[in-house]
Amino acid sequence: MKKPHKMKAVELSYEDLTGSEEFRTATMPITREMIVAFAAQFDPQPFHLDEEAGKKSIFGGLAASGWMTAALTMRLVLEGEPRFTGGAIGLGIDSIAWPRPVRPGDHLSAVSTIVSKRLSQSKPDYGIVKLRTTATNQHAEVVQVMVASILVHRRGTASGKKGG
Amino acid sequence: MKKPHKMKAVELSYEDLTGSEEFRTATMPITREMIVAFAAQFDPQPFHLDEEAGKKSIFGGLAASGWMTAALTMRLVLEGEPRFTGGAIGLGIDSIAWPRPVRPGDHLSAVSTIVSKRLSQSKPDYGIVKLRTTATNQHAEVVQVMVASILVHRRGTASGKKGG
Numbered sequence: 303m304k305k306p307h308k309m310k311a312v313e314l315s316y317e318d319l320t321g322s323e324e325f326r327t328a329t330m331p332i333t334r335e336m337i338v339a340f341a342a343q344f345d346p347q348p349f350h351l352d353e354e355a356g357k358k359s360i361f362g363g364l365a366a367s368g369w370m371t372a373a374l375t376m377r378l379v380l381e382g383e384p385r386f387t388g389g390a391i392g393l394g395i396d397s398i399a400w401p402r403p404v405r406p407g408d409h410l411s412a413v414s415t416i417v418s419k420r421l422s423q424s425k426p427d428y429g430i431v432k433l434r435t436t437a438t439n440q441h442a443e444v445v446q447v448m449v450a451s452i453l454v455h456r457r458g459t460a461s462g463k464k465g466g
Numbered sequence: 467m468k469k470p471h472k473m474k475a476v477e478l479s480y481e482d483l484t485g486s487e488e489f490r491t492a493t494m495p496i497t498r499e500m501i502v503a504f505a506a507q508f509d510p511q512p513f514h515l516d517e518e519a520g521k522k523s524i525f526g527g528l529a530a531s532g533w534m535t536a537a538l539t540m541r542l543v544l545e546g547e548p549r550f551t552g553g554a555i556g557l558g559i560d561s562i563a564w565p566r567p568v569r570p571g572d573h574l575s576a577v578s579t580i581v582s583k584r585l586s587q588s589k590p591d592y593g594i595v596k597l598r599t600t601a602t603n604q605h606a607e608v609v610q611v612m613v614a615s616i617l618v619h620r621r622g623t624a625s626g627k628k629g630g
Contacts, residue, residue, distance in 0.1 A: 344537035346544065347553040360555060360589070360617070368556045369540055373508035373533045380510065389511040391524060392532045398559035425524070453524070 312384040315457040316419070316429030325414035325433070327382035329440075330374060332366065334406035340370040365403035371446050372398060375412050375437045382412070386452075388460030393430065396449040402439075409440040417449060427459035476548040479621040480583070480593030489578035489597070491546035493604075494538060496530065498570040504534040529567035535610050536562060539576050539601045546576070550616075552624030557594065560613040566603075573604040581613060591623035 314323070334353075341350035345367035348355030356364040380390070404410060417432040431454045437446040478487070498517075505514035509531035512519030520528040544554070568574060581596040595618045601610040 344541050346541070347555075349553070349555075360592075367537075367540075369533070369537045373531075373537065376531075376533055377508050377510070389513070391511075391513075392564065394564060395559055395562035397561065400556065400558060428524075 313387040314384050314454075315387045315460075316421075316431070316454045317457045319416060319419055319429075319431065319454070321416045321419060323384065323416060325379065325382055325384060325435075327375075327378035327412045329409045329411040330378055332374075332404055332406060332408045332410055334364065337364060337366045337370065337404075337406060340373075341367050345369055361403050364406055366405070368398070368400045368403075368446070371400065371404050371410070371437060372448065374410060375435060375446060375448070378410065378412050378437075379414060379435060382414075386454045387457075388455040391453040393451040393453060396432065396451065398446065398448045400446055401444050404439065404445050408445075410437055410445070412437040412446075419454075421456075422453065425453065427456055428453040429456060430454075477551040478548050478618075479551045479624075480585075480595070480618045481621045483580060483583055483593075483595065483618070485580045485583060487548065487580060489543065489546055489548060489599075491539075491542035491576045493573045493575040494542055496538075496568055496570060496572045496574055498528065501528060501530045501534065501568075501570060504537075505531050509533055525567050528570060530569070532562070532564045532567075532610070535564065535568050535574070535601065536612065538574060539599060539610060539612070542574065542576050542601075543578060543599060546578075550618045551621075552619040555617040557615040557617060560596065560615065562610065562612045564610055565608050568603065568609050572609075574601055574609070576601040576610075583618075585620075586617065589617065591620055592617040593620060594618075 349359035349361050350367050353364045412435050414433045414435040417434050419431045422428045422430050432451045435448045438444050513523035513525050514531050517528045576599050578597045578599040581598050583595045586592045586594050596615045599612045602608050
């Protein structure tokens with residue numbers, strides 16, 4: 303995976319957010335081996351496991367499980383910039399769409415923007431931030447659009463710079 | 467994982483669905499190793515990787531990534547009964563909530579019910595079925611509720627009994 307060049311990622315607490323941030327990730331090359339290994343473990347359907355079965359399917363070729371796209375996008379977002387101090391705890395997903403599959407040889411990257419933000423009523427250390435994360439392939443074709451709500455630490459409440 | 471006893475799973479096409487089906491899965495024991503391995507690959511946050519960091523976090527202990535819960539639930543549903551002839555292609559997710567985390571030693575299982583079904587306008591071989599899948603632990607506590615839309619083959623359109 304192509305890493306960002308900076309030595310230390312910019313970290314933001316809830317109070318730092320203006321709402322106009324763009325969270326950008328690095329780019330991850332996707333291999334046939336990754337697709338098949340994930341499918342074998344979590345989504346063992348023929349069109350995720352085998353090129354020939356993929357060709358006969360609606361995908362027209364080997365296609366990554368949508369859950370792999372979602373999980374790898376999570377990884378990319380966590381390692382992208384800026385980051386949230388103390389990590390990002392998923393409260394839930396508002397929606398995920400997979401307009402086209404991820405395929406072997408694709409290069410996956412994502413951009414997140416803030417849909418809304420508010421303080422948590424029940425958890426005084428946190429704000430709740432709704433993010434729209436759009437993942438694309440190397441042709442700038444959208445492979446996933448996700449809207450998710452996460453808990454973001456308020457300033458000074460994370461127990462460590464990297465810790466939860 | 468505890469397997470169902472039947473030799474051959476019941477498979478349903480779109481036309482077979484009455485709307486009142488319950489799709490039940492086997493039960494999968496969740497280990498610390500599974501939680502840490504998934505987190506290291508896809509969601510490397512301290513509270514998903516390390517017991518001590520988990521204790522200091524909002525989870526109060528090591529907690530599985532929600533994406534692991536989602537991916538394992540997919541696996542369980544695929545291997546549960548009844549099944550859909552030719553597999554289940556995810557069109558998108560309407561919502562996922564994670565009311566509590568999955569922890570080491572938990573036993574995960576799920577039940578799906580049909581929220582709605584209709585023929586696809588653009589894909590004549592398929593119906594679109596919206597499923598609500600509720601995953602629980604061994605204490606019958608809900609760990610995930612997902613509503614998702616999948617493509618289900620119409621009768622006679624799957625290229626093979628198992629193929630897409």
